[in-house]
Each structure stands twice: as C-alpha cells, then as structure tokens.
Amino acid sequence: RLKAQLQTSNIELQLLDAQNNYSIANINMDLLLGLPETTILKVDEDYINEISENQPVSYYLSQALQNRKDLQALDYQRKAANLGTKAAKAENLPILAITGGYVAADIPGFVTITNAINIGLGVSYNLDNLWKKNSSLLKSQAREKQLEANNELLNDHIKLELNKDFQNSNLAKKKIEVYERALEQATENYRITKNKYDNGLANITDLLEADAALVGAKVNVINSRADAALAYKKLLQTSGILNQ
Template sequence: MQAIEFQQKAAVLGTKAAKAENLPTLALTGGYVAADIPKLLTITNAVNAGVGIQYNLANLWKSNAVLKQSKARETQLAASQALLVDDIRLSVNEDYQKAFVAKRKIEVYEKALTQAAENYRITKNKFDNSLVTITDLLDANVALLSTRINVLNARADAALAYRKLLQTTGILYQ
C-alpha cells in the first residue's frame, strides 16, 4: 500500500512537470567581460545582464503526450490501489472465515469427544460384565483416542488460522 502511495505521489509530480512544459520559461543571464584586442578595442570591467522569456509555440497545437502518459499512469495506479485494497479485504475475509470454521470444528470435535468417552464408559461397563469382547473394548478405546487427537489437531488448526488472520490484518508482524 505504501509503495503504491509513493508511486501515486510521483505520478502527480510527473503530471505537474508535464503541465509545466506548456508554460513559458524565464531566464536570467549575466556576465562579466574584460577584453583587450590590440589596436582595436579595450574593454575593462564590463558587466552585462539580461532577462529572457521563451515559449514553444508548437505547444499550442500539439497534444502533450507526456501529460497524457502521466495522467494515464495516475489512473493506472488508482486502479492498482483499488485492486490491492480488494485483495486485502478478500484475504482478511477468507482468513476470518477459516478461523471461524476452525473454531466451529473444535466445538464439533469436543462434542464427539464427549460421545466417544461415553461410548467407552458404556463399553467398559459391558466388558466388566462380560457382555462384549475385548475387541469391542479396544475399538471403543481407539475411537476415544482418535477423537482426542482430532480435538488437539482442531485446536492447533484454530491457533494457526487465528495467527494467519492476525498476520493478514497487519497486527502480527513477522
């Protein structure tokens, strides 16, 4: 954003410079002469000064291509800045949505963890009463462990998504 702003300032100065080409120029001149030409002329301590004004008459009927290029550059930079702002908003919105989804995933996996823990408890009680086999108990245990891992992964993903959101918004610097 800052680079585009500096480029816009440079383009505005370029436009001003191009407009200045259509204005007349003023020149101040001055000089000092001491000349000794034998048998012809001797001048000592001669000072001359002058003021001159110049205007290019061709600027009256010519279109100023530099001015048009400079204005086109300004327009191009304004469009680039608008595009960059849109990209930033899109990135921030996308990262916000990812953080929101990651938070919701945690909630879903925590509910699944509660259900898996309850399933394991019931299966363990049944195993203690010899109503299910060891395979069923191990399956319930694997499901509980898998759900715990899913909860931890969801929390890690949420932390990563939140940090990415902070980085995108410019709050977190690398």
C-alpha cells in the same frame, strides 16, 4: 479379531500419510529457508496452543492498510506517477531564465572596459505546444489512472481475503469446542463400555469400537487446534502483522 486388525490397518495408513506429509513439509521449509534439503526441523509443540482471541475485523483491516508491503509499493508508484505528471505539465509552460555575465576589454585607441557586469531576464516559449499534444503528459495521466484502478482493485482484494480469513479463523475456533465435546462423549462412552466389559455385559468388539472412537476423538481435537492455529496465523499474514 479381524475387525480389530482392520482398524489397526486404517490407523497405520493414516500414520503413513502423516509421516509422508511431514517429510514433504520439512523439505519445503528447508528450501524456503535456504537450508540443505537433509536438514531436520524440529516441530514447535506449543504451536497449536498459540491461539488468541480475534480482534474486530476493522482492526485487521486498518493493520493491513498500514503494513501490507504491496499497498506501500503501489502508493510509491502513484506518487512517482504524480510527479511525472507535474513534470510533463511543465513542458507547456514558458521558460523563465536569468542570465548574467562579466566583461573586461581593452582595445587600444578604441575602448577600454573594466569590471562590467550584465544581468538579464528572459522568457522563452515553444509555439509548437499550441497545436501539438503533450504525449508525455497523456502517458503520465494514463499511468496515474491505471495505478488508481490497481489500488482500488488491490484494496477490494485485501478486504475480501481478510474477511475470508477472519471467518475461517472464527470457524476453526468453534470447531475446537465441538470436537472437545465429542471427546468428552467418547471418553464417557469408553468408560461405560469398559465397565460393562469388566462385568461381562459387553464383548471385546464393543470395547475395541469404543477405544477406537476415543482415539479418533483425541486426534480430531489435536487436528482442530492445529487448524485453528494455522487459520489465525493466516489472518495475521493477510493483515500484514505477521511480517512486522
């Protein structure tokens, strides 16, 4: 009896922890969605069943390169820096200017001009550019190199994170198979122990232990499915598919 009470107490403690974690998660989600903190969110019971077979890791990598907003933002920054470099280079080039004008004058006894149009083409160059460094060009080129390095670093980070999430997702799915086999074994063990107990070949302690093992196996299967669903969603988030 004391052993059964101890097992019951352990299960009650696990239930309290689960309820506490649920309450914290509910508040965090309310804050994330901008809802009042007292809003009760209903859990999607089909969430743990939304697990699909993984595509090859190359598929998720290509999706990440297309969909990741941080990569797209960095690409726009690189294009802007490239335009800045071109503009800075233009400062060292001669300036070509086309001028035009219209003249009409009437000076009595001297000259009369009507409908006179003049057009000219001029070239100017700042001789200071011959010995002065173009600071704008140097800054823009340094900015381009910095963004290029950031792009390589971000790509490496995405590849590492993507492969990690891909492996975690596969591992989580394999764990489901292991826990399901353990559930089959616990079910058979409980059936045999219950049969022995009914025939006076096992005591109540053996039956309680078999029952507790069966309950634990069922919980492990549910937890493994939830972990697998979470790992799969994390993989989709890293590849940018989830945001689409």
